[in-house]
Amino acid sequence: xxxxRQQHAxxxxxxxxxxxxxxxxxxxAYRKAIEDGADALECDVRLTADGHLxxxxxxxxxxxxxxxxxxxxxxxxxxxxxxFGTWRSRxxxxxxxxxxxxxxxxxxxxxxxxxxxxxxxxxxxxxxxRVELAIETKHPTRWAGQVEERLLLLLKRFGLDAPATxxxxxxxxxxxxxxxxxxxxxxxxxxxAVYLMQFVSPRLRDGxxxxxxxxxxxxxxxxxxxxxxxxxxxxxGHRVHVWTVNEPEDVDLCLDLGVDAIxxxxxxxxxxxxxx
Ligand code: G3P
Ligand code: CA
Numbered sequence: 001x002x003x004x005r006q007q008h009a010x011x012x013x014x015x016x017x018x019x020x021x022x023x024x025x026x027x028x029a030y031r032k033a034i035e036d037g038a039d040a041l042e043c044d045v046r047l048t049a050d051g052h053l054x055x056x057x058x059x060x061x062x063x064x065x066x067x068x069x070x071x072x073x074x075x076x077x078x079x080x081x082x083x084f085g086t087w088r089s090r091x092x093x094x095x096x097x098x099x100x101x102x103x104x105x106x107x108x109x110x111x112x113x114x115x116x117x118x119x120x121x122x123x124x125x126x127x128x129x130r131v132e133l134a135i136e137t138k139h140p141t142r143w144a145g146q147v148e149e150r151l152l153l154l155l156k157r158f159g160l161d162a163p164a165t166x167x168x169x170x171x172x173x174x175x176x177x178x179x180x181x182x183x184x185x186x187x188x189x190x191x192x193a194v195y196l197m198q199f200v201s202p203r204l205r206d207g208x209x210x211x212x213x214x215x216x217x218x219x220x221x222x223x224x225x226x227x228x229x230x231x232x233x234x235x236x237g238h239r240v241h242v243w244t245v246n247e248p249e250d251v252d253l254c255l256d257l258g259v260d261a262i263x264x265x266x267x268x269x270x271x272x273x274x275x276x
Contacts, residue, residue, distance in 0.1 A: 010254065011261035012270050013134055014038040015244050016057065020265040022104035023085045024064060025055040028111040030123055032104050037276065038267040040132035041124065042174075042243075045117050045151065046139070050075040053117040053150050059139065063087065065114075076116070085112025117151070121158050124170075134194065134241070134263070136174040137184075148183040155188075166192040166214070174217055174241075178210035185212045194241055197222060200229055207232035215239045215260075220250050223257065230257045248273055 017029025018036055030041055043055040048071060061067050061074070067082040085106070106112060117135070124131050137147050155161035155171060163169035173184045174194035181193040195209050196217040207229070209216055216233045223230055223242050233240050234257075242254050243263035251273050254262050264270045 010259065010274065011039040011132070011241075012037075012267050012274070012276075013040040013042050013132075013241070013261050013263040014267040015042045015263045015265050016044070016055075017041065018104075018265070018267055020103075020246070021268075022102050022106075023087065023112055025057065025115055026084050026112045027115055027119065027123065028085065028104050028106045030115075030120060031111075033267050034123070034127050034131055036268040037271050038131070040134055040261070041120070042134045042136065042263050043115075043117070043120060044136045044138045045147065046071045047147055047150065048076050048079060049073055050077075051146070051150060052076040053147070053154060054079060055115040055117060055120060057138070076114070079114040082114060083109065083112055084114060085109075117154060121154065121160070125158065130170060132170045132172070134172050134174050136196070137177065137180045145183055148180060148187070152184065152187050155191075161188050161191065163190045166190055172215070178213075181210060181213055196243070200226060205229070207236035207238070209233075209236075209238060215241055217241045217243060217263075219243060220245050220254075223253060223259070224250070227253070227257055230259065234258055245270070 014033030016024035018032035019029050022029035022032050033041055044057045045053045046056050048054055056071050060070050064087050065082040065084045066086060124133055152161050160171045169192055172192040172194055174196055175181050176196045184191055185193055192215060193213045194215040194217040195213045198219055200222060216238050220242055230240055239260040241261035242259050245251055245254055245262045245264045246266050251270055262270055
């Protein structure tokens with residue numbers, strides 16, 4: 001296989017914010033990513049028990065906050081009492097207090113409070129430059145369309161639900177669920193959709209994507225193990241957004257294969273590697 005180093009700009013997307021330097025999915029992490037110069041921000045969204053979209057990756061808050069329980073069983077007011085910024089400094093299994101190793105350690109508790117998607121949209125709107133947003137719907141099947149419905153209502157409030165063309169849209173929706181993407185596209189056909197993949201489904205091995213989807217979101221493991229598949233996606237005219245790319249050699253591989261976006265926990269390091 002011959003790799004041709006691509007000429008076009010590759011987009012650098014901050015995965016859960018600058019999540020190597022600050023606690024993931026917090027205002028602090030997204031502010032850092034914007035300061036670092038990231039082109040776009042990635043976030044996961046879930047519905048609370050009272051119907052708010054919040055940026056939390058796991059089903060439960062146990063790993064990333066000082067609370068416990070499923071996001072879907074908690075109301076926004078419950079989540080607002082939690083701190084999403086201290087989880088790396090919890091006592092270790094050896095019984096000693098672990099030192100937090102964040103580069104960013106905000107004193108204002110609001111910087112590490114639960115982050116609503118609405119607040120994140122405000123942050124992006126106030127960024128002072130174009131910052132795109134890649135929003136991943138988590139466990140959309142459980143909610144039978146409610147995640148997408150709430151998401152589109154919120155985007156509408158920000159005037160982001162119906163871009164003139166996909167290329168104009170500063171927002172894109174990502175999911176491992178083709179059904180979730182279908183729901184979004186049925187209501188808002190110009191919103192770009194990214195089909196995330198952890199493995200290559202035999203059905204899609206030839207480079208096809210679910211109907212209407214023009215962006216593939218393979219894991220870096222797929223890219224390493226099946227570079228020919230990435231070439232097939234490109235030949236089929238699709239764009240390719242790869243996650244989660246943290247190692248310099250993986251950045252090089254993505255460049256060689258001409259991928260369009262790198263989703264990384266380390267936006268600053270990747271931008272430096274790209275000479276930006
Ligand atoms: O950007 C896509 C990637 O975030 C998907 O995996 O588990 O980090 O949400 P995950
Ligand atoms: Ca995600």
